[in-house]
Amino acid sequence: MMKMNKRTKLILTIALAVAVMLLLAYLDANRAQYSYGIAILQRSAIYAIVAVAMNMLTGFTGLFSLGQAGFMAIGAYTVAILTIPVEDRPSVYYINGIADALANASLPLWAALILGGLLAAFVGGLIGIPVLRLKSDYLAIATLGFSEIIRAVIAAPQLDRITNGSYGLKSIPNFGSIYDVFIIAFLCILVMILIINSSYGRAFKAIREDEVAAEAMGINLFKHKGMVFIISCFFTGVSGGLLAVFMRSIDSKTFQVMLTYDILLIVVLGGLGSITGSIIGSFLITAAREWLRFFDNPLIIAGFQIPLFRSGFRMVIFSLVLMAIVLYYRKGIMGSKEFSWDGLYRFIHRLLSRVRRKTPGKEANHHE
Amino acid sequence: MDISVFLQHCLTGISLGGAYALIAIGYTMVYGILRLINFAHGDIFMMAGYFMIFAIASFPWYIAIPIVLIATIILGVLIERVAYKPLRNAPRMSIMISAIGVSYLLQNLATYLFTALPRGYPTIPLLKKIFEIGPLSASLVTLITPVITLVLVYVLILLINHSKAGMAMRAVSKDFETAQLMGIRINQIISITFAVGSLLAAVGSILYFTDRMTVFPFSGALPGLKCFVAAVLGGIGSIPGAMLGGFVLGLGETALVAMGYSTFSDAFTFVLLILMLLIKPTGLFGEKVTDKV
Numbered sequence: 001m002m003k004m005n006k007r008t009k010l011i012l013t014i015a016l017a018v019a020v021m022l023l024l025a026y027l028d029a030n031r032a033q034y035s036y037g038i039a040i041l042q043r044s045a046i047y048a049i050v051a052v053a054m055n056m057l058t059g060f061t062g063l064f065s066l067g068q069a070g071f072m073a074i075g076a077y078t079v080a081i082l083t084i085p086v087e088d089r090p091s092v093y094y095i096n097g098i099a100d101a102l103a104n105a106s107l108p109l110w111a112a113l114i115l116g117g118l119l120a121a122f123v124g125g126l127i128g129i130p131v132l133r134l135k136s137d138y139l140a141i142a143t144l145g146f147s148e149i150i151r152a153v154i155a156a157p158q159l160d161r162i163t164n165g166s167y168g169l170k171s172i173p174n175f176g177s178i179y180d181v182f183i184i185a186f187l188c189i190l191v192m193i194l195i196i197n198s199s200y201g202r203a204f205k206a207i208r209e210d211e212v213a214a215e216a217m218g219i220n221l222f223k224h225k226g227m228v229f230i231i232s233c234f235f236t237g238v239s240g241g242l243l244a245v246f247m248r249s250i251d252s253k254t255f256q257v258m259l260t261y262d263i264l265l266i267v268v269l270g271g272l273g274s275i276t277g278s279i280i281g282s283f284l285i286t287a288a289r290e291w292l293r294f295f296d297n298p299l300i301i302a303g304f305q306i307p308l309f310r311s312g313f314r315m316v317i318f319s320l321v322l323m324a325i326v327l328y329y330r331k332g333i334m335g336s337k338e339f340s341w342d343g344l345y346r347f348i349h350r351l352l353s354r355v356r357r358k359t360p361g362k363e364a365n366h367h368e
Numbered sequence: 369m370d371i372s373v374f375l376q377h378c379l380t381g382i383s384l385g386g387a388y389a390l391i392a393i394g395y396t397m398v399y400g401i402l403r404l405i406n407f408a409h410g411d412i413f414m415m416a417g418y419f420m421i422f423a424i425a426s427f428p429w430y431i432a433i434p435i436v437l438i439a440t441i442i443l444g445v446l447i448e449r450v451a452y453k454p455l456r457n458a459p460r461m462s463i464m465i466s467a468i469g470v471s472y473l474l475q476n477l478a479t480y481l482f483t484a485l486p487r488g489y490p491t492i493p494l495l496k497k498i499f500e501i502g503p504l505s506a507s508l509v510t511l512i513t514p515v516i517t518l519v520l521v522y523v524l525i526l527l528i529n530h531s532k533a534g535m536a537m538r539a540v541s542k543d544f545e546t547a548q549l550m551g552i553r554i555n556q557i558i559s560i561t562f563a564v565g566s567l568l569a570a571v572g573s574i575l576y577f578t579d580r581m582t583v584f585p586f587s588g589a590l591p592g593l594k595c596f597v598a599a600v601l602g603g604i605g606s607i608p609g610a611m612l613g614g615f616v617l618g619l620g621e622t623a624l625v626a627m628g629y630s631t632f633s634d635a636f637t638f639v640l641l642i643l644m645l646l647i648k649p650t651g652l653f654g655e656k657v658t659d660k661v
Contacts, residue, residue: 145638156631312480321472
């Protein structure tokens with residue numbers, strides 16, 4: 001089979017990057033017209049970060065964490081509290097006032113994002129280290145429980161002066177330009193790709209394949225598991241912070257377990273162990289969530305109301321999709337492969353040859 | 369604290385613990401056999417709550433209860449057949465994701481079918497009858513929950529130790545493949561396990577929701593997680609352990625609520641889990657299992 005040489009691939013990659021940039025510039029120039037589309041793309045980019053972070057943990061290391069919503073909440077609240085303009089704070093905390101220590105504390109967005117990520121990583125370490133030292137089976141339960149608790153704690157009246165309790169936080173300043181989200185997402189995912197391709201990443205994969213064998217080869221199980229968990233928590237926290245800025249107002253209900261399940265659906269659909277799969281999955285699922293909104297509205301065809309269509313039907317479809325993928329299409333879109341120009345070329349080649357083979361077959365049938 | 373207030377709280381705690389214990393057994397049995405955290409178990413428990421609401425609408429309670437039990441068993445076995453059985457030889461990650469998928473599906477289905485608003489749980493007059501013992505007062509359900517739990521656990525242990533199916537169950541949990549080679553019908557045994565687990569979850573749901581009064585699509589999520597923790601506390605795979613874990617959690621949680629820390633009563637469970645894993649990872653009654661190469 002013909003293989004593309006390096007130069008063609010480089011040109012294609014640059015062409016793709018330029019195309020994406022031009023598309024963004026076009027959307028930016030016509031912001032008013034495409035605000036809905038831009039919002040979908042931004043949300044997809046934010047989900048892509050957390051999906052890749054989850055995939056690094058689940059797909060590459062074989063550890064199962066279900067605390068994404070909780071870690072995102074930590075990042076989101078950190079960023080929200082530190083970036084709401086000081087002069088707006090009295091109106092946000094109009095019920096109980098803000099804690100004195102935080103009244104004037106303010107950080108630029110990038111610093112707040114990093115701090116949010118670090119806090120999420122710290123809390124992740126607190127939970128993960130004792131659990132990972134023993135059986136990683138329990139990690140899923142411990143983190144799932146944690147993410148429920150963090151919601152309860154955020155809404156607790158004792159923290160009213162910090163998190164504004166159940167009233168939530170609003171007036172979070174928006175991104176400076178529409179490029180911000182995409183640049184940050186690109187950087188985060190790039191760092192994760194570099195980690196996965198480093199010697200640490202190979203150790204993660206060894207742990208996924210066989211823990212006992214990996215340990216026998218001299219990989220420190222506990223160190224590597226703890227490391228990947230904390231790194232994943234960091235990026236989950238960052239994406240939570242971005243989500244807070246994107247949504248402009250958050251409360252504890254934003255970070256329900258359903259959010260974690262949505263991310264899981266993205267990772268499974270994209271393929272466990274494929275970064276590009278997770279990215280494609282996040283754009284696909286986020287867009288589909290919007291397109292499929294009509295499932296939630298009553299559908300009337302020729303004056304006859306189709307009975308199934310009403311509020312909540314969309315989520316039932318989503319859960320059925322998740323089940324169908326797990327049961328019948330376990331590899332997801334990308335399996336554990338990554339996107340490559342060679343792969344795309346082969347795919348198109350195969351598609352074309354199949355079409356070509358089919359067409360004469362059909363003609364033969366016609367002759368009979 | 370007054371002694372009678374203290375006893376009153378103890379009674380509440382034991383009653384809550386009894387319901388937890390019944391759910392925890394379902395987790396511990398499934399984990400013992402399939403090494404699977406059955407995330408859907410809490411939602412089976414929630415569905416049993418809805419079954420009761422609909423059953424009682426058209427039948428008297430003594431017919432409604434058996435209907436609920438049978439419907440829950442059917443649901444549990446059906447879930448196993450559809451979502452777990454095809455993945456018997458798949459990596460453990462896939463079956464765990466499938467379990468989450470079922471939980472996600474049941475929650476969304478319940479939201480879709482019954483709306484997210486809490487529904488009132490029917491009161492069975494007999495269970496709600498108030499008894500007064502000296503200064504204590506308790507409804508019948510509070511008093512009989514621990515009794516029912518103890519009786520059911522006793523019967524279950526007898527069955528597991530002395531019946532043929534129980535022996536097969538123990539064999540399967542010891543060594544899946546060898547048991548299969550010895551002619552044990554694995555699928556049948558796994559179905560029985562899910563049936564027993566769902567039955568106990570249904571009994572637990574009747575006892576639990578009679579006290580709580582309302583059911584909503586997410587009312588199974590947190591109790592489900594807590595009961596898995598209870599199973600870990602007692603040593604996963606051990607039925608008396610799961611029961612003890614359930615009682616410990618129920619009492620601990622009630623104690624925290626009584627002391628005024630109700631916000632943190634849920635967090636308590638998971639702190640307990642982490643502490644237990646640090647101090648005695650095999651749980652109270654668990655056996656040490658080494659990884660086989």
